[in-house]
Every structure is written in structure tokens, then in C-alpha cells.
Amino acid sequence: xxxxxxxxxxxxxxxSILLGLNSRSTDDVHxxxxxxxxxxxxxxxxxxxxxxxxxxxxxxxxxxxxxNHGTDATKSTKTFSKLxxxxxxxxxxxxxxxxxxxxxxxxxxxxxxxxYFASNGGKTTLPNNQTAPNLxxxxxxxxxxxxxxxxSDMAAMFVPSDAAMENYFNSGVGAILKSRFxxxxxxxxxxxxxxxxxxxxxxxxxSVPSRFSKMVDAENYALPVEKSHIEKTYTAVNGEVYVTxxxxxxxxxxxxxxxxxxxxxxxxxxxxxxxxxxxxxxTLFQFYKLYLxxxxxxxxxxxxxDDYFDTYIDPIAYGQDVxxxxxxxxxxxxxxxxxxxxKLDKSTGTIMxxxxxxxxxxxxxxxxxxxxxxxxxxxxxxxxxxxTGAGYYITKANDLIKVSGSGASxxxxxxxxxxxxxxxxxxxxxxxxNGSTYFLNKPIxxxxxxxxxxxxxxxxxxxxxxxxxxGVPDTCINQIFxxxxxxxxxxxxxxxxxxxxxxxxxxxxxxISSGKIxxxxxxxxxxxxxxxSYEINRMIRIxxxxxxxxxxxxxxxxxxxYQSATIKNDNxxxxxxxxxxxxxKIGVVGDGTTLTLTMDNNSGEPVKVxxxxxxxxxxxxxxxxxxxxxxxxxxxNVDGTGALTGSLFNTSTITTSASAVIHQIDNVLTFE
Numbered sequence: 001x002x003x004x005x006x007x008x009x010x011x012x013x014x015x016s017i018l019l020g021l022n023s024r025s026t027d028d029v030h031x032x033x034x035x036x037x038x039x040x041x042x043x044x045x046x047x048x049x050x051x052x053x054x055x056x057x058x059x060x061x062x063x064x065x066x067x068n069h070g071t072d073a074t075k076s077t078k079t080f081s082k083l084x085x086x087x088x089x090x091x092x093x094x095x096x097x098x099x100x101x102x103x104x105x106x107x108x109x110x111x112x113x114x115x116y117f118a119s120n121g122g123k124t125t126l127p128n129n130q131t132a133p134n135l136x137x138x139x140x141x142x143x144x145x146x147x148x149x150x151x152s153d154m155a156a157m158f159v160p161s162d163a164a165m166e167n168y169f170n171s172g173v174g175a176i177l178k179s180r181f182x183x184x185x186x187x188x189x190x191x192x193x194x195x196x197x198x199x200x201x202x203x204x205x206x207s208v209p210s211r212f213s214k215m216v217d218a219e220n221y222a223l224p225v226e227k228s229h230i231e232k233t234y235t236a237v238n239g240e241v242y243v244t245x246x247x248x249x250x251x252x253x254x255x256x257x258x259x260x261x262x263x264x265x266x267x268x269x270x271x272x273x274x275x276x277x278x279x280x281x282x283t284l285f286q287f288y289k290l291y292l293x294x295x296x297x298x299x300x301x302x303x304x305x306d307d308y309f310d311t312y313i314d315p316i317a318y319g320q321d322v323x324x325x326x327x328x329x330x331x332x333x334x335x336x337x338x339x340x341x342x343k344l345d346k347s348t349g350t351i352m353x354x355x356x357x358x359x360x361x362x363x364x365x366x367x368x369x370x371x372x373x374x375x376x377x378x379x380x381x382x383x384x385x386x387x388t389g390a391g392y393y394i395t396k397a398n399d400l401i402k403v404s405g406s407g408a409s410x411x412x413x414x415x416x417x418x419x420x421x422x423x424x425x426x427x428x429x430x431x432x433x434n435g436s437t438y439f440l441n442k443p444i445x446x447x448x449x450x451x452x453x454x455x456x457x458x459x460x461x462x463x464x465x466x467x468x469x470x471g472v473p474d475t476c477i478n479q480i481f482x483x484x485x486x487x488x489x490x491x492x493x494x495x496x497x498x499x500x501x502x503x504x505x506x507x508x509x510x511x512i513s514s515g516k517i518x519x520x521x522x523x524x525x526x527x528x529x530x531x532x533s534y535e536i537n538r539m540i541r542i543x544x545x546x547x548x549x550x551x552x553x554x555x556x557x558x559x560x561x562y563q564s565a566t567i568k569n570d571n572x573x574x575x576x577x578x579x580x581x582x583x584x585k586i587g588v589v590g591d592g593t594t595l596t597l598t599m600d601n602n603s604g605e606p607v608k609v610x611x612x613x614x615x616x617x618x619x620x621x622x623x624x625x626x627x628x629x630x631x632x633x634x635x636x637n638v639d640g641t642g643a644l645t646g647s648l649f650n651t652s653t654i655t656t657s658a659s660a661v662i663h664q665i666d667n668v669l670t671f672e
Contacts, residue, residue, distance in 0.1 A: 002026055014208040018233055032235055061157055061236040062141035073163040075231050075243055080159050083192055087136050088116045089127050116141055134193045137200045145238035147202055155239030156207035158199045160247045161231055168247040173254050180262045194250040204240050221251050254433040256301040257292040265305040267330035271337050272373035299435035302380040304443040312443050316652045319486035319632035322639050325351055336362040337369050341638050349420055357639050360650045368650045375654050379446050392553045398497045399446045400551055400622045400659045415447025415622035447624035451500055451660055452481055452488035454623050461618050464508040469543055471520040478540050485626035492565055493625050493658035497551040500662045511668040517542060541566045545669050548586050551661045554595045554612050554619040561585040573603040584671045600671050610667035618664035629653035
């Protein structure tokens, strides 16, 4: 009726597509597509409506999809029907059996009803009373379909034709499915389930053609159906069936996560991505799956395949007396991940023994495996494109990685890889809707050396700068270094990325000789306590001015001002207009070959600059400062040795980290 159409904002075009009614008048009434030609004939016990033709009860959606076979592949739905029928079984129906026996006394058999496994209107247990592992949104064979909504409604299904299914399976993203499983029949139930559910709609009112542009699926992702996609329709007793010339794959199939889900050789990372967390209201959600399925962002996702997941150097063990490598393996029988622990020769970077000294599985120690794999995962996700030619990119973990080449020729290096002179190579590239997924021949190894380690172990190049950093009195609150991570970390670093500018020994000598800075010996020799305190604080502020927010590389094209780690405490006007209680800035200009730094000294004074030194290789040195839940010495070693009161290694936790790039410069930076 027109009242119904007005209430639910159905258009004449909607009815034309749904029922084939092309010449409907405003006061027309239809039962399905059968027109009432004479209505409201009053009788003593009711009303009679005369129809244009015999009313044949329609079948339900599941039955129509199953029966819709024909020679025209653009309109038949045999392929989808076979997938749908995986989620059904025959169930004994005692009421129908009894009723039929009353009509047919000689009947002694039993009647079974075909029921679908579904969360609404369907069966949630198998015929053997075990819980059904995979549930549809609703039972498409449920004649009396209803929802929990106050308003009555029907369901809707967008069912790709056989031709659409065949085309999808042989091109684009669907080809990944074919490569992995060979045929539609070969796809496991748990993987095909989201595909089917994506094509099922719980509300016909919200699924009419005039609302196609607003449709979203159960996970709030757009369902891109267009009117031109509809080949034919059928109004079933419990909903509308749209036969389409397009397939609408779930986000799991089109995002950068898709190759991980569908590959036989990425089970470890797939397991990690599907780990659930609990929200504040107790709801479980899979953070990384949601994150990587976001279609508003572009990602570069690096996945070390299972065959090569055996060279991860654990940073906590690296900071202990017995360093170790973890080899991760997915165990099919238990659907879990085990980390096998091997001793590492730190000097050569090789495994010392062929046999593992321990194994840590995700069933007994879920927090350990989750902590390490999520740390690895963060180090393998880059927001954005890594084939822009920039050279260095920042991961979700704030790790700095070096990328060269493009496509299948890409080579990737973390800070640890650069230090060893090795690279990760790409085995396969998948171009997805929201970015690219790269399968690697090894995990990207983040830097294992801290700022402290690099500066303290190279006295030839960084000796005098390290002496200044390490010379801060122990009694001073504003320390540069703090014992944490593998050895020591920069105390004022957060979970971010930074640049450290280390003046040459010659530059420091020149600064001391000119009186720009004092040596610690000179400061300690001051007898006036107030003056000594002032000079100590001044030195710390100058040293912290050599630490900059954001990582900038020597070969980068850049022209920006970045914050340092020193706060301005006066009202003097500066070159970059820094206000009191704000961080002094460093002007950084790079043309791809040279990097020049301009200091934020007082306005009106001569410009002070420093240049990155590139003729001795002391630039673009990638480092990482970790923070662990405890100092490495407070955990037992991987072989059980170590402090008697130490916690077991399999309880250790990586909390967070900061990355930095170190450059040597030819002048001491100062804001004075």
C-alpha cells in the first residue's frame, strides 16, 4: 500500500527493481507482485480482496538460491548455494513426524528438517549436540524470519551469480583464494564464512535500491552495491534475493591482512593478528585485525613467512649474560604458537647449538608470546607507502627501517640488520585495497644497540661527546642516561623517534678553547656552589640541545624546524621565535646530500650553523632504546642461570621503546 511505502520511504523505482512493477499508481495495492484489482469487499465475517492472478506462495531465500540453476551463468546461483549449504544439516523434527504419521498411519520413518547454523533463527549446535563453530547471521531457510527490532522486517541477500563468482575467483584479490585453496570447495569454513555473511543483510527496509549508497555491513564497512549490479530479484517469503553481477568480498579479503589470512605460510603472524583484547566494557576485540582492515589508511605490511621465522634476537636476552634467538612455530594440532629458544653467539650473530635450550608455548605462557609477537608486528607495519624512494621509513613501533628497490626487488633493513650488513628480501608482493603486503625471507631485526652503546663503544669518533654526556654528576636530578633496556637509555626519550647530533672531538675542543662551553674538570673546579650549580645546569641544557624530536636522515630533502630537548627559560627573542617555557628549535635543511643545522640563538646575533659530517661514515646510525618491565639482570637467563631471586625469562616483558638516528656534526650546538 501507499501508506506502507510512505512509512518506510520506498520509491517507485525500489518496487520496480524488487517486484517488477513498472506502472504502479499511487492507490495501487499489491500482495508480493500480485495486484489487488478489487478490494475491501465487506462480508459478515471479514473482507475479500480480488487479485489479478492466482497467488502462489513464494519459497524462502535458501530454497530459491538452491533452485536457481540454469544455463545462463549470469543469473544462476549454484556456486553460492553450495557454499551456503556447508552451514546446514538435517535435524529430526518430532512435531512434523507426528503430524505426518497421523495423516499416514503406515509411515514409520522420521522426518528431518534442513536447518542452517545461525545466531538468529538457526541452530547453534550440531546434530551431535556439539557447539556449531561457524554461525551465519540468520537462517536463510527460516520462513518466519524476524529480528529483535520493534518494526517487522524481512531479510535480504545479495547473491553473486555463477559468472560473477567465477570471474572473481580468477582475477584480482580473488586469485589469492584460488592460488591458496584451488577451488571454492577447498576454502575452509572459517574463511568462507565472512564472505557469505558479507552478502547477508538483516533488514530489507535498509537494503532497498534507494538505500544502496548508505549500506554498511555488520563491521560498519561500506557495502558497495550499485543498481547496475542487479541481474534479477526474487521476493521470498522471508526476504529479498538480489542476484548480482558483482562479488562483495569482506574486508578480510581486500585489506593488507588478506594475504596473511589466506596464505598457508603465514600462520604465526596470522595467529598474532587475531589475538583478542578486552575493552573497558568487557567486549573482546582483535585490535590488529581491526587496525590492518582500516580502509581509510594505507599500509605497508611486512610479513616474515613461517619458513623463515627463526632469527628473532630477543632484546631482553640480548641484554643478559646468555643472549638468545627465538624461533617461532605454529602448532596446527593445538592452534597455538611456540617459541623455541636458542643460545646466540653475540660476537658472530650465529646460533651456538642446533638444539633449543627451551620452548615457550602460547598455551602455558600466552603473555610472553603475545608480547614478543606484537612487538615484532609493530616493527613490521609502516603507515604509508615504502616505495617512494625516501630510503628510510618509520614503523608503528617507531623503529627506523631502510628500504631500497621496489616491488619484488625490495630489500628491507632494520637497525640490527644494518649493523650486521644483512637484508630482508621480498618473496612476494600483494597489492591490496589499503596498501601492500610483502612476504619476507626473515624478520626485520630492529636495532639492538642503544644510543649509550654506540657513543660509549666508539671512543675514536664519539669519545669526547660521550664524556660530556656521561659526566653529569650522580647527584644531579637531570641525568642524560638511565639504566634500562639492553644497557642504558636516554632518560628523557619517550615512545617516539629522535635525532642525536654528536659533535666531533675537534669541535668539542674548539668549543672549550673558545669558552663556548666548559669541560667538566673546569666546572668541578669552581669553588662557589651557586656558580658551580649554574654551570652544571648550563652544560646539561647545552647537551640536551643536541637531541631532537623526529628522525632526520643525512640524505633527506628537508627544510623544517624541529624541537630540541631543551626548554627556553627566558624572554629573549630567538631566531625561530621560541617562547619562554617552549623547547628551543633546530633548523634543519637537507638537499639530499648535505644536512645543515641552524641554531636557535638570540635574534640579531650572527647565524650559527653546524653540518653533518659524511666523510667518515658516522651518520645515519640507527639505534634503539628499550624499556623493559624490569632490568634484564632481574630476570633469569634463558638457560635458567642468573640471579637466584630473578623472575623466569618466560615472564619477561618488553614495555616500549624509542628509536634514534645518530649523526656526527662539525660544531657544538648552542642556543646562546
